[in-house]
Amino acid sequence: SYDLTQPPSVSVTPGQTATITCSGDKLGERFVSWYQQKPGQSPMVVIYQNSKRPSGIPARLSGSNSGNTATLTISGTQATDEADYYCQAWDSRTVVFGGGTKLTVL
């Protein structure tokens, strides 16, 4: 089975840049989506097709994907960005999620 690996936690101070990585074999050859989930809420897609933002998602959230690593970057991190983030790809006709990263805004 295909695995996506994320760091369990990332911490950032307000206004700084947060970087969350997602690693998988030849991940750069696949499209990656990123989801944000706040406590008690449903997940919400914030990046799809590696770098596209759905309407309503601020431009300070960006994504990239190359080689074996996809990256979600949050510039000028705000307290409202504190959440769990999951990467997702498609492999062998199956959706694969990363284990999730808890972003803490200190």
Next chain:
Amino acid sequence: QVQLQESGPGLVKSSETLSLTCSVSGVAVTGSSYYWAWVRQSPGKGLEWIGNVYGTGGNYYNPSLKSRVTISVDMSKNQFSLDLTSVTAADTAVYYCARQYCSGDDCYRLFDWGQGTLVTVSS
């Protein structure tokens, strides 16, 4: 505005079948390029995709659950459903329904999520 709403029992006995329905409003479940998916999240854990169904038939299932899962569409009610057989405590989770964009044999982002429903499996 597309909305999805899960419904079904919040408590299921071990070894029985978990059945949930997702009611869709704002778009027809038979729309092209969209599949209808189920995702679950065990308490304090990450997301697990269960599978999806195309509006006019056709499914993809998580191999780890495939032997116990059936996802189907009811076009007349604009709903889709999940049946998970032989449940155990490990199936206790919040179950979400969502719309999924697919093209050809590939599926991509999940969007328009329901609010989720907690299902507890009791012994």
